[in-house]
Amino acid sequence: MKFIFSLFFFMTAILTASSQEVISLYPTDSIPNSKPTANAEKSETQGNGRLIISNITVPTMTVFRPEAGKENGTAVIICPGGGYWVEAFSHEGTDVAKVFTEWGVTAFVLKYRLPSDETMTDKTIGPLQDAQRAIQYVREHAKQYLLSPKQIGIMGFSAGGHLAGTATVHFDDQKIANPLKTSLRPDFSILVYPVIIFNGEYAHKGSVEKLLGKEPTPQQLKYFSLETQVTKKTPPVFLVHAKDDKAVKLDNTLQFADALDKANVKHDLYLYEKGGHGFGLHNPTSDVEWMKYVKEWMFGMDLILKKPKGY
Template sequence: MIETSLSKIMVNHKREEILLFPDTYTTQPDSSAEEKIFYVNGVKCVSGHFNPKLEVFVPAKNTNGLSVIICPGGGYEKLAIDLEGNEVAETLIQWGITVFVLKYRFPNGINADHETPLPLIDIKKAYSIVQQRANDWGLNPARIGLMGFSAGGHLTSLASCLLSIFNSKNDQQNVVPPLFTILIYPVISFSDAITHMGSRDHFLGPNPNADLIKQYSSEYLVHPLSPPVFLIHCSDDEDVPVENSLSYHKACVENGVSAQMHIYPAGGHGFGMHNTLVTEKWIDQLQKWLVKF
């Protein structure tokens, strides 16, 4: 059903795919697992082993120079690539925004050497590609935002707070930090009380210590230079408790970071743009918020 609706609107704009590491890339521990496409309650998902890539959506006309990198959710074990990626991109390009849907690798637990988790490597590389090739798409390299759903929201919030990952000594140029962050029912915290345990287990591995939990809980990483944020959550979310967004918003307020949050009484989790249990459409609120950028 989702694919059918997408096929009707995937017209009048340009699309391309960009491999993040076309020549070589860091493999996952389970390199024998091939990429799989499957459906969960009608939602198209991808999982397994794949070369990370960007799916590029360029408006056919009236490009406004703004761009957004989207990180779909899926508990760090799969990606809801249409519902929380391509379908959202199709809407944003109608606003003149160029969109990049990131197909990122899964962390499979922090290894013994505590190397940078694969998703963070991928989002850093994706961001660098968009900035360095901005002229190719008629973009402003200083007007790049990040957007994430569920576990993709965790990745997005981490990347937004850890601004140092965008300024590696190995980069050919300094990378301007994200202009803004959009978090839709995000996993923020890895603390026992409010985390999505599946996301935490896949990211940190079983039985992580307190220091590791805090290191990758975004509510502890917000600082005065963190990007402005737009948050969406439902109070009846049983998968990722609303306290995740509340804790991030609280941290933003305490650090003087601009934050707009919409908490809806119903909707649960994993609805993409389609929360049918409330009248207000969060995507309309997002469009109004983005005007300031």
């Protein structure tokens, strides 16, 4: 009971502070693949003003809606990065969501569970369950949010890009209950300096170990090496990366783009000469705003429509 009241006051504080709706992905006592544990979630604002959240065991989505009357029926679910250790919730989440609302797009910032043997029966699928549940929830509640159920995409940064990418390629491998047989396939995907490769010299070892442990099986490495999982059913993808990224090598994006090309999946990418890793919305080394190209791509691909029928 004490935990429930603590959670209630925590959620109330968030709503009061941000005036945004916060959705619980599951009932508190029915989170799948979850071990009983105290909620040790921690939020910290760094000196640069970025909000970092750690120890996440209760997944939620924060909703950012356009001004009334400006909705265009498109939604995007945003997965912040953080190496599967933490989540960079503001500069790779809420800040990006606000830009989407200016375009008439409804944004849902996903606070997904971070993999842990202490809190999960199988930590390797916990984040993916939450991403699939987010797609399922938004699609099943499309009418409530004035959305087209056929205009729901997913976006991710760094390890959040790996999570969004996993949901992009593994939508047929359902890890959650789905009684309504709702499609878990995102209609588009936007991956920003994403972790893609889990095997070999270009793998991001920190993300691999946090998600799969110190001794992953060959089957696990292949499943989560997303460049090996692309098919002709994979939805359209937009990719962003900096060529000098030392944390997540550019080869992650290039190999994924090559796999998309071979499968004849529509995609585009924007590459910065410099910028390193984790720059979020604004690359300090360039005057180019990559989100401008995302917007052009979405309109060009009819991923943003003007008042689509039937939503």
